[in-house]
Amino acid sequence: MVRTAAADVAIRCTDLSIAQTSAGRSQRVVDGVSFELADGAALAVMGPVGSGKSTLAATLAGVEQAAAVAGGEAMVAGVRVGQSARLRRRLTFATGYVGQTSGAELPPRLTVAEIVADPLLSRQRRVNRRAVSLRVAGLLDELGLALGVADRMPYELSAGMRQRVALARALMLDPRVLIADEPLAGVDVTARPLVCEALARRRAAGLACLVVTSEHDVIARLDADVLVLHDGHAVAFGHGTDHLVWSPSADRAVIAS
Structure with missing residues (x-):
């Protein structure tokens, strides 16, 4: 991969290995992965179940506490990925994160507006409530959600609408990096172009996107x-799914449609 200037790199992983601990036993789930993601660029991480995709994404976002860097190095938005709570807080501020179950696990007793605003309100006690409301309304509109959705509860929304609410929440603080695990899961086909267009506009302004997905479209x-x-190792890289450079030992069936 072409190396870019440090100031323009949103994510840099150098020979990164990540270990997960379960029942007192540590197991490497990502092993020796290296890549760079420039500001304004998008990277899709693919692979079969158990290949380490979700662990990689959650660790880079600073939300995976059951996993730790076991070797190599990762820098996200200028913050070194590590185990300390202080570093995780810095990462969660610099990155917007949408996990596999984020849409399904929205706080059930909060309105959509409260959920989307939470990243800001949980960090700042004194805010201009009108400005926050306008900010929330703008994000919902950007992702194709009607203004009336702001006052509704999560159980009143479809799975695809809840997923877009989770995306709006992840974008609330204007992060430098968006890390999303299956970001369009459950999103209606008519709404998908709106979401991708919203991300394209933000990428033009410098947002870097790392997405875990198995969807070619x-x-x-x-x-x-x-x-x-594949099995925690990087086996191919390229632009789109039609121009991949594979490692000699790679099983190309891992991204078969």
Whole structure:
């Protein structure tokens, strides 16, 4: 991959290994992965179940506490990925994160407006409430959600609408990096172009996007580079799914449609 200037790199992983601890036992789930993601660029991470995709994304976002860097190095938005709570807080401020179950696990007793505003309100006690409301309304509109959705509860929304609410919440603080695990899961086909267009506008302003996805159309819409993982190892890289450079030992069936 072409190396970019440090100031323009949103994510840099150098020979990164990540270990997960369960029942007192540590196991490497990502092993020796290296890549760079420039500001304004998009990278899709693909691979079969158990390849380490979700662990990689959650660790880079600073939300995976059951996993730790076991070797190499990762820098996200200028913050070194590590185990300390202080570093995790810095990462969660610099990155917007949408996990596999974020849409399904929205706080059930909060309105949509309260959920989207939470990243800001949980950090700042004194805010201009009108400005926050306008900010929330703008994000919902950007992702194709009607203004009336702001006062509704999560159980009143479809799965795809809840997913877009989770995306709006992740974008609330204007992060430098968006890390999303299956970001369009459950989103209606008519709403998908709106979401991708919103991300494209933000990428033009410098937002870097790392998405975990198995959907070829999502990769095409995002015009993303692709990194393929298999058993925790990077086995292919390229632009889109039709121009991948594979390692000699790679099993190309890992991204078969």
